[in-house]
Amino acid sequence: MNTRESTTPSSPARTLADPDTPFAVVDVHTVRRNVARLRDRADRLAVTLRPHVKTAKSLDVAALLHSGTPYPVTVSTLAEAEAFADGGYTDITYAVGIDPHKLPRVVALLRRGVALRVLLDSAEQASCVAEASRQAGIPVPAQIEIDCDGHRGGLKPDDPALLTIGRVLHDAGCLDGVLTHAGESYFAYTAEEQRLAAKNERDTAVAAAERLRAAGLPVNVVSVGSTPTAHAAEDLTGVTELRAGNYVFFDLVMAGLGVCRAEDIALSVVVTVIGHRPECGWIMTDGGWMAMSRDRGTAAQPQDQGYGLVTDLAGHLVPGLVMSAASQEHGTLTARDGAALPDLPVGTRLRILPNHACATAAQHRGYHIVDGSRPGGPAPAIEAFWERVTGW
């Protein structure tokens, strides 16, 4: 997976003008700035930062987050856990409720010396984890998922099942902690709402931990996080670690929430103009939903950004131009807010900033890497090609 030295197999490409389009680009200068911002916040809040690697799914991108020493990470699949274990990461939280069928792979990672922590919210799962631990002779560290905002899974902190599950895990030596995720913060449109979401996320996780402790069930980890709440939290007393993933790349959904600016978006997709329909007000490109994903996260926001905003190859926004429609391999660009459709001949290359970095990144097997801190002409130099972890 670690292919820092290569570009694409077929081309010795040197700038963004060279590889055939569409392709994904990551600006490491922007990543470094985003990463430093949240690391500073975590330091001030006195919590461990446990980045979620599900957005970039890249050992190379993950290496930008530290100085040579693997650190705690969160993963969304066992394939990520296995790839990051291969890359030397030894403290991994698999933050999707555990399917008991997957426990053999969890145990295999534990036997390799990887502290792989699983998540669950039912007595059925707790019994399976306890049984697998006994059979393997290794306790599987398990965190109880807590629901802080009705987003998806988890127990409310006052759910009677919390103590039942905690006891089953504790008796098997498996109880590791509690974890919550303020998924509804993606719909918190003001700084104040985001602060309240962060406070609620913290309060809920701490309440669950305190309830377990009051019942004599020791809790080590109290884990919270989402990209909006991680950037809004003011006090994380009682929390031990903060998770966030999207912030490494950011995207238009996060910009729409005010968590970042458009210029903080590190991921884009390079496309080429392949036609014009002036009578319809359309510029056609070779970047469709296969390159951008079908994600339309900004459709629910006050400013719908279509399939993405458009920049030139150097990364400067083209005012008023938006990718408004997509077929599999066709994109349609249109002008809005009274902007004139710019004159972009066939062959012109553009970059599209995505709605949702996690979804757009997943459409590509890797990233062409540029460094926006280096002085460059209209087509930035490609420094490397970094592959993604795929599958489950």
Added chain:
Amino acid sequence: MNTRESTTPSSPARTLADPDTPFAVVDVHTVRRNVARLRDRADRLAVTLRPHVKTAKSLDVAALLHSGTPYPVTVSTLAEAEAFADGGYTDITYAVGIDPHKLPRVVALLRRGVALRVLLDSAEQASCVAEASRQAGIPVPAQIEIDCDGHRGGLKPDDPALLTIGRVLHDAGCLDGVLTHAGESYFAYTAEEQRLAAKNERDTAVAAAERLRAAGLPVNVVSVGSTPTAHAAEDLTGVTELRAGNYVFFDLVMAGLGVCRAEDIALSVVVTVIGHRPECGWIMTDGGWMAMSRDRGTAAQPQDQGYGLVTDLAGHLVPGLVMSAASQEHGTLTARDGAALPDLPVGTRLRILPNHACATAAQHRGYHIVDGSRPGGPAPAIEAFWERVTGW
């Protein structure tokens, strides 16, 4: 790419109960039925069928469409063209407007003896194709894209540019034909609307061809097609070939249009129940948008099917159950139409039928293959694992 003998690298899986979820499944029995249906239509309409391989992107699936002899295909990327050329296919239409930067790869395929036909709708592209042909000493066969319904690219048949472009191509020995795609037929909700869309698609393509011929510009290929119009066309006089892609797998969008039934959908995704939120009416699974894609094509239809309908592992619909929401690796199932939420314990495996087969298939590196014609128990046997072509 051709890995008929293997299953996943890590597991000697034998039934759909074995591989870790989520994963994509294709029922070859259903594919064969879908393929025979359209082949019969094409035979009756006396046109060549040129399937679009962009949906399955698999040489193994493509092999189900013939009896050992490669046939004309349509592709959506040069990566598909190259993979199918490697697989012995020698007559390929690349049905996305050509980016001149990609012409070296086109010429390389032509030099290998592959009749790779490109598409264009501008004088700029025609000049580039003519120039590349002269430089290479091989004419690049080019088709002029015709717009029949305002869907995306193409020229209206009466556009003055049609003859200009035709002349440039003809003079360089490149003029191969005309091609149109009734993309708006995806919004034709009655059989009559679909018949009219098919008639309009045919009439428009033939009108463009006749106009070129009247100007002394010979046209060989008159190509039409989309899955809805291919199944609705009653007369294709003047048309030489019919394209369609989605029909190999079909999906809920096509079922919503009445082009197929739910039981004709050959692609599904196997997921596992990982939790319950009875107070919310939710069953949680480990199949989110990473496994299904973000495509919500049925949202625009009279019956919105969420992220997909649910079947048991044997493929029988679970009445009233729908995948109504998705996070990256979480799916939410809910009951509708007053149906009771079924009792599906943690660990239960289900299959999700997709909105849009092209988009869902693209989230997976390949397909576990089952054969619905064989008598089976609750968990069908896995016959093979077939890989997909990826990238551009």
